Amino acid sequence: MIDKIKRFFIEIGDVSYFSARFFKQAINPPFEFKELLRQCYQVGNRSLLLVATTGFIIGLVLTLQTRPTLIEFGAVSWMPNMVGISIVREVGPVITALICSGKIASGFGAELGSMRVTEQIDAMEVSGTNPFKYLVVTRVLAATLMLPLLVIFGDLIALYGSSLVEYFKGDVSFRLYFNTVFDALSFGDLIPATIKSFFFGFVIGITGCYKGYTTGRGTAGVGIAANTAVVMASLLLFVVDFIAVFVSDIFYEL
């Protein structure tokens, strides 16, 4: 038990050191713009379908499940407000981040892990390229920059899914639905959600890269790196979400 606690704190220390190294390397030239763009494409574009599908289903299900209760209370006209606020504030960012942690963190963990095991990272270092800057900084930055965009995209698709239910079941036009949603939303909903999405992206990127980059030797290490990257990233997402909500409450009185 004591050993486990000790290992936990050692890991926290290692991740903190890894993150500090990221910030140091990220601000010092040379910058790997080409690789950053490639990673943005990999992280952003290749996650679109996944985020869209999940967002659409979440919007649909949330509306269908909530509808009977709101009808019971005679508050069905509040549906767009309720769904809009819950998706933009919480459900959209958290679900998108969780989906992305499954795809991105495990991808980073497996890719960097296999590069470590097959000595590709050593080969990069011997060739005079800083592998941390080329592999880690670009990936973490790509995840940090792309996640807010994916969250916004996911939110819109989720709202579209919700509006479809309202259109068919409640005879609410798309125009009325979206007007009501945007009337209900304020900057206090949008800004904290967008800012915390950046942190979600950073957590996903840094965890995936940390697990992959520091993986033990051997192919078994690659599997473990991918797996633990997802578990650790998902757990950290909730911790960051809690802190984000707590801080937002100070500024916006949610």
Place this chain on the structure above:
Amino acid sequence: MKEQENIGNTELDTTNEEVVIKIQDLRKSFGDNQVLRGFDMELRKGENLVVMGKSGSGKSVMIKCLVGLMSPDSGYVEVLGKDINTLDQVALDELRSDIGFLFQGSALYDSMTVRENLEFPMRRHRKKFEGIQDTLPLVKEALENVGLGHTMDLMPAELSGGMKRRVALARAIILKPKLILYDEPTSGLDPITSKEIIELMRSIQKKYGTSALIITHDVDCARVISERMILLVDGVNYAEGTYAELIQSEDPKVNAFFKK
């Protein structure tokens, strides 16, 4: 076998006494496991030196200490006249441009084409190619040296094990290094491909006049390519000499390496 003996008939100049690698009292441990316990070695200019040792004897650790991939616990490591342990990152990277490294598993970048793999080391060493706008002729030359001029646009996954090793060799020589380090160059290859790799190593040395340090446990490879050999046993330089000298040794630890 006969053919390999012919290959071993070297015409290279090994009389030059300029030292390109000097290791003194190199020590490295991993926890309680003391891998290197005071290893000494010298490699002279233009020479092919083979270091043989059992698996886990510290051969790869030693070679990684030479390029700064690992830091020794203690000891002096000098490569091309520079003390590795005192170099800052910029100086180390500059020195690395004069060292080619062939990794055991080839270590080609999976996500890049063969051409991109070869161009990759050139991006950080532009100084070496001042005045050269197009890198394509250099890539072509390196690939033609290893007989794979047609593979430029292929991905590593599309290559066989032997082809990967040859591309890795082309990548190791793309910066025209003065010294090439080979970590198990023939491991995992069939005897015919191994022979081809050895021939390539020799032809590259002849063409560019490089010095080579070869880490291996392949006796045939050592016999054909070595001008001098070192046996790494229990973390120290246990025996040193030419292949012919070592094979005649009556020491049981030395004999163990050459038993068929």
